[in-house]
Structure formats: C-alpha cells, structure tokens
Amino acid sequence: xxxxxQPISMDSYEGQEVNIxxxxxxxxxxDYITWYQQFPSQGPRFIIQGYKTKVTNEVASLxxxxxxxxxxxxxxxxxxxxxxxxxxxxxxxxxxxxxxxxGGGTRVLVKP
Amino acid sequence: xxxxxxxxxxxxxxxxxxVTLRCSSQSGHNTVSWYQQALGQGPQFIxxxxxxxxxxxxxxxxxxxxLQFPNYSSELNVNALELDDxxxxxxxxxxxxxGTNYGYTFGSGTRLTVV
Numbered sequence: 001x002x003x004x005x006q007p008i009s010m011d012s013y014e015g016q017e018v019n020i021x022x023x024x025x026x027x028x029x030x031d032y033i034t035w036y037q038q039f040p041s042q043g044p045r046f047i048i049q050g051y052k053t054k055v056t057n058e059v060a061s062l063x064x065x066x067x068x069x070x071x072x073x074x075x076x077x078x079x080x081x082x083x084x085x086x087x088x089x090x091x092x093x094x095x096x097x098x099x100x101x102x103g104g105g106t107r108v109l110v111k112p
Numbered sequence: 113x114x115x116x117x118x119x120x121x122x123x124x125x126x127x128x129x130x131v132t133l134r135c136s137s138q139s140g141h142n143t144v145s146w147y148q149q150a151l152g153q154g155p156q157f158i159x160x161x162x163x164x165x166x167x168x169x170x171x172x173x174x175x176x177x178x179l180q181f182p183n184y185s186s187e188l189n190v191n192a193l194e195l196d197d198x199x200x201x202x203x204x205x206x207x208x209x210x211g212t213n214y215g216y217t218f219g220s221g222t223r224l225t226v227v
Contacts, residue, residue, distance in 0.1 A: 043116070043202045043218025044155065087154055099145065099168055100204075100216065102154030 004088045009107040018075040020106050022088030025069045033064060033071045036087045038105070044087060048073070075108075083110045116205050116219035124225045130191045131224060135203030137184040138217045143167070144186040146178060147202040149221070155202055161186055190224075198226045 005023040012018045024033070032051050036044035048055055050062040050071070061074040075082055085105040117136040125131050137144055143162045147155035157170035161180035175191040184205070190197055200221040 041200070041223070042220050043204065045218065046216065099157040099160065099170065100147075100155070101157070102147075104152075105154050 004090055004103045006086075006088050006103065006106045008104065009109070011109045011111060012078055013111050014079055015077050018078050018082070018108060018110075020073045020075075020086055020088075020108070021070055022073070022090075023070045024088070024090045027068050027090055028092070030092045031068075031090050032092070033062065033068075034089045034091075035060070035062065035073045036089065036100075036102075038085045038087065044102075047086075078108075078110045080110050080112065082108065084108060116203055116217050118201075118203050118219035118222050120222060121220070122223045122225075124227060125193050127193055127195060127226055129193050130189065131193060133188040133190075133201050133203075133222045133224070135186045135188070135205075135219060137186070137203075137205035141205035141207055141217065142184050143206045144180055144184065145204045145206070145216075146186070146188045147204065148172070148197075149200040149202060150196075151199070158188070193226045195226050198224060200224075 032049055034049040035047045037047050038044040048057055048060050048062045050064050052064050055062045063072045085107050087102050087105040089100055116138050119134045135144060145160040146158040148158055149155040158172050158176055159169040159178055160167045161178055164180045177189045179187045200223050202218050202221045204216045204218045206216045
C-alpha cells in the first residue's frame with residue numbers, strides 16, 4: 001500500500017479554513033484517497049474519499065491534482081470541536097483483507 | 113441502527129496475564145477488524161475476521177488471537193501480556209467489498225494498561 005506523509009500538527013483559529021496536505025508519491029492506479037478524523041479516546045471516523053479532481057460533502061472538501069501524488073483536505077470555517085487527529089489513507093477500494101493502513105496523522109488544534 | 117460497541121472501556125492488567133476484549137458489530141456488518149493504537153500513533157491492523165475465520169493479519173505475534181461468533185460479535189485475546197501491549201484497542205466492523213471507504217465503523221475502543 002502507498003505510504004503517506006502529512007504534517008505532524010497544525011494550529012488554527014475558529015472560523016478559519018484548515019488545509020491539510022498529504023503526499024503519496026507512489027500511489028497506484030487503483031488506489032483511492034481516504035481521510036479519517038479521530039477525537040481523543042474514540043475510534044476514527046470516515047470524513048471523505050476521492051480518486052481524482054475534487055470531492056465535497058457536508059463536512060469537508062478533498063482536492064486531488066491530476067498526478068494524484070498529493071491531496072489536500074479542506075475543512076471550512078473550523079470550530080473548537082474540529083480539534084482532532086486527521087489521517088490520510090491511500091489504498092485500493094477493495095484492499096486485501098480490507099485492512100486500513102494509518103500513518104501518524106495530523107494533529108489539528110483549533111483555538112478560540 | 114446501533115454502532116460498534118466495545119467492552120470493557122478500560123482495563124488494567126499485570127505483565128504475563130491474559131486479557132479478552134469484546135466487540136459487538138454494527139447491525140448488518142459481518143466483518144470485524146481489530147487495531148492496536150499506541151499513544152500518539154495511528155492505529156495498526158492486527159487481524160480481521162469474516163464468517164468466523166481469520167481473513168488477513170498484520171505484523172502481530174501469535175499470542176494475539178481472536179474469535180468471531182455466529183452473531184458477528186468478536187473477541188480479541190492477548191496472552192502473556194507485555195508492557196508494550198498497553199494501548200487503545202479498536203474494533204471496526206464493515207461489509208465485505210467496501211474496502212477503504214465509509215463502510216468501516218469503529219468502536220470507541222478499550223484502553224488496556226499493562227503494569
């Protein structure tokens with residue numbers, strides 16, 4: 001499975017937009033990009049998934065350039081409750097054994 | 113629709129002991145995966161069960177074992193506990209074929225402390 005690199009931490013303020021970029025230089029043709037959010041003492045929660053271009057849902061947007069070697073998760077107008085760890089995952093839609101490979105994630109702290 | 117339920121929420125064990133953690137899958141999900149998450153790190157895949165058989169395993173020793181029952185609930189057993197086994201143990205249920213997408217539902221985990 002493709003390895004991902006993302007910043008260890010980011011600080012932001014309420015109402016700002018937060019953009020987290022993930023690098024995945026060796027992404028394979030059949031790999032999808034998925035982002036999970038994890039609050040302390042809780043399990044990860046799916047945020048968004050995409051293959052190319054742009055995907056948007058009620059929570060976030062995911063921007064994927066044409067070469068797919070990176071992706072950017074955009075959280076619009078964050079609030080204090082968006083403080084969490086965000087994980088970028090890359091893998092085939094139907095991974096062998098359905099396993100998810102997590103990296104270290106990006107710790108986002110939203111300040112008042 | 114119920115989510116994934118794990119028990120107990122917290123547990124303290126002594127080195128060398130054995131522990132059993134339990135997981136009830138989300139309704140309609142027949143596949144269960146277990147993950148270990150050390151403090152400050154991302155979750156690491158332990159193994160997955162589908163139709164009561166192990167269906168994929170990560171880089172964990174045989175003292176980590178599991179079971180899946182006909183009602184799709186699952187157990188994670190760890191023998192000969194070591195201090196490094198202290199972690200948050202997460203259970204995730206899913207439906208086969210949904211891979212890395214929203215088909216995964218995680219429980220809140222069991223915090224295991226080995227002293």
